[in-house]
Amino acid sequence: MASWGRKCIWTAVLVLAMSALAACGTNNNAAGGKNVQTENAANPTAASNTSTDASTDTSADNGTRTVVGEFGEVEIPVSPKRVAGIYVEDYLKALGVTPVVQWYHPSWGKQDYLNLDVPEYDITGSIEALLEKNPDLIIADGGADAAKYEQYSKVAPTYRLPEKVLQDSRQMLTAIAEVLGIPEKGEAVLAEYDQKVADGKAKLQQALGQEKVAVIRLNVAEKTFALFGVKNRFTGVIYDQFGLTPVPMAAEMTEFQSIISEEVIPDLEADHIIVFPDNGGWDTAENEEAIKILDGPLWKNLPAVKNGNIYRMERSHWQSGAITANSMKLDDLLKAMVK
CATH class of the missing domain: 3.40.50.1980 (Nitrogenase molybdenum iron protein domain)
Structure with a gap:
């Protein structure tokens, strides 16, 4: 009887020890962040929401997408912040975007009517001057041939407008708004412009x-x-x-x-x-x-x-x-x- 009693005591001690070890293991997992996975596993909806929010934030701030310009596909920022528009600053201003530079030619001058307060970029000079302005996207029109496009592409992702849109300012505005990720702004600008043209x-x-x-x-x-x-x-x-x-x-x-x-x-x-x-x-x-x-x-x-x-x-x-x-x-x- 005494022998059976001792066995019960030792069994109880072992159970208590194992429980303590299990509790310790749980605390260690929590310290390592594994409790987050456990909580999300218990709440699938919470896990899904967390993942979606993170993906949206990354895409909005740091993501890229692929567009097709005159010289093929180019990967550009989803939300460009520093845009250089070579010959197309007019469209940027119409869309509410201030370019990082304004093109300038020693013989032609610049588009003074835009009244832009940004540094000038001499398009006959060194490409280094554009590099110094650190654009994250360059948009160019027909003035950029394949060779010039390659030069610009070494500075930043470059979208050269397709030849088929260059004859129509409305199509150019739409294409630029799409590349900037603000198509709805382009639609609003065009609607206002079209009404003005119809009246005039x-x-x-x-x-x-x-x-x-x-x-x-x-x-x-x-x-x-x-x-x-x-x-x-x-x-x-x-x-x-x-x-x-x-x-x-x-x-x-x-x-x-x-x-x-x-x-x-x-x-x-x-x-x-x-x-x-x-x-x-x-x-x-x-x-x-x-x-x-x-x-x-x-x-x-x-x-x-x-x-x-x-x-x-x-x-x-x-x-x-x-x-x-x-x-x-x-x-x-x-x-x-x-x-």
Whole structure:
């Protein structure tokens, strides 16, 4: 009996010892974080929610996605923060995005009408200057050929707009908004723009009817003129979107522009003439001599001039075919032509 009693005591001691070891093991697992797995295993919904939230945060902040540009697929940030838009800053500004640089060319200047307060990037200079600005995405238009695209791609992921969208500012805006991950913003900008164009077109057609319009650029250095055709990416919008009637020579042109002599201008039979210098402004000292041409006897005898229908426009936005520039052109035309 005593022997049986001793066995019971030892059994009880062993049970207590094993219980203590089990408790100790549980505490060690908790210290190692394994209790989290246990809790999630007991609550599958909590585990699922935790995983989804983490995935969403990572995607929003650090994720990438693949898009297809003119030169193939490129992996870009889901939410780019530092964007360089080579020749496309106009679209970035319209979408509420401030670029890290603004392109600049020593001979052409920059798009002054945007009034961007960012460093200039000389596109004829070293690519190192762009690298220093640390962009996380570069967007380029048709000015970037395959070689230039490769250069930009060494700086940051580069999306070169497809050739098929370059002729239409609306398609370019949509493509850029998609790449930036803000398609809904692009839709809103376009809706506002389309409404403005519809209203402006009605007013212009009522004021001008079928009167013929010519767009001419004064090439200051050469003292020549360029007639812009209906396919010109800068000014074709006034015909295909705003509804103005081109002079016959411009309507028949397949090229973007044609260099013409001063003597050809009367043959255009233009009821209205839009003119701007190729560089600088109307009050720029370097342009003073060339601008005197417009005060010569040939110009004074043009019906458009006699009727007060010659319009001296500012070069900066008239030599851009982007969405903000086009909106500004419409403002100019309404102010000049609708009385």
